[in-house]
């Protein structure tokens with residue numbers, strides 16, 4: 001198929017880190033880089049693309065303004081410097097974009113700002129309106145009010161969340177290296193750039209990310225992997241490349257668009273920014289090209305799980321240096337992405353592995369009935385985000401030995417370990433949600449079998465039915481069990497209420513709580529870790 005004269009209109013988020021905005025030691029603005037970014041963005045706009053810039057640098061500019069030599073450690077000092085620098089930073093951007101007649105807007109966000117659904121939608125609407133007006137929104141974290149858990153932590157994550165919010169086609173993470181390397185290219189002459197990443201979890205174990213951050217920014221390559229994980233899960237093609245030659249963005253888009261009608265390349269389907277239904281296969285056609293950065297290693301990637309390496313040269317174009325993270329074949333819907341990435345979970349709902357299996361089959365918006373709940377952890381209100389933890393046997397035995405509903409009269413006080421998706425585990429004492437013997441009233445014990453999740457959508461559930469015995473044992477020795485976070489959702493009832501109705505069929509909710517707003521205890525569930 002003939003290539004279009006211009007690529008189709010796409011929504012592109014470009015993130016520029018502190019190290020690309022101000023000099024690492026003098027803190028002088030890197031005017032040539034900034035000007036090149038401005039020219040690139042304006043050119044992209046003239047081709048019909050919508051562009052959002054995520055710009056770090058407020059603290060760096062503040063350092064220069066106050067002639068402070070090094071980034072302070074104290075949060076309040078960083079916040080003060082950001083407040084000093086942000087105004088000058090946006091003035092600088094406005095000045096540069098203004099030279100080319102391009103209007104800009106400033107958007108300062110915190111995680112707290114968008115953890116409320118209404119505020120989140122307002123932010124989305126503002127983005128949409130600005131983009132339809134032809135304006136380039138320039139986003140930064142609102143450092144003045146960001147503290148600990150409400151901080152995005154770094155602008156890589158912020159740019160990924162922004163990309164997800166506006167359903168971007170591309171996220172470009174511009175940095176001081178031209179891609180993701182197997183080790184630090186400044187120190188290791190054998191470092192090889194990884195061109196295509198199909199599985200971030202697989203690639204994480206294969207690269208050294210420890211030394212790729214700069215003195216000024218907060219992010220290094222690890223935060224880029226986290227950002228890529230968030231963005232690709234939302235269907236956004238994510239690219240790590242050098243900020244030294246922003247015009248590479250054209251070449252990268254052009255290179256990828258050249259394959260948009262191809263059937264045997266990893267980047268087919270890029271016209272809409274979404275991958276084909278099946279995960280992209282390896283290999284991709286790659287022509288190694290001399291790096292445009294200081295790094296001389298252009299050795300193509302060693303072939304390994306999660307990455308692709310060189311095959312045959314493409315007839316279309318030389319491959320500009322970059323690493324591309326391919327978008328998920330099944331992107332999260334907006335509400336699910338919002339639930340997963342922007343809401344700070346206030347507590348946890350523990351489910352059995354049967355419920356985990358059924359929820360993981362749902363493409364979007366999984367809903368959990370009380371019958372699938374084993375317990376709760378922490379205190380949360382109705383409407384708040386919760387972690388979904390699945391209880392698993394440490395011996396590998398199937399965990400859903402749950403033979404019936406429970407009550408909370410006999411909490412155990414053993415410890416339970418939680419294993420999170422990043423591999424970390426926590427051991428917490430006193431977990432009443434993993435109960436010992438549960439004695440049921442005779443009326444409850446005669447309940448009919450029920451599946452544990454939305455049966456309308458999953459008619460062929462394989463979950464075990466509830467037995468009809470009066471007393472049902474869930475488990476006696478909690479040390480055999482561990483909890484793993486597998487997803488996030490929004491609670492329809494508070495923690496005490498869910499604890500009260502756990503294990504019961506929905507018709508008991510009104511009876512026990514005095515009202516029943518919903519037959520589901522948790523909705524909008526995103527399962528990020530499928531059953532093993």
Ligand SMILES: N[C@@H](CCC(=O)OP(=O)(O)O)C(=O)O
Nearest residue numbers: 018056057058059217218219
């Ligand atoms: N919001 C901060 C940026 C945080 C930060 O350091 O981000 P980055 O340089 O992308 O790692 C600022 O404007 O200085």
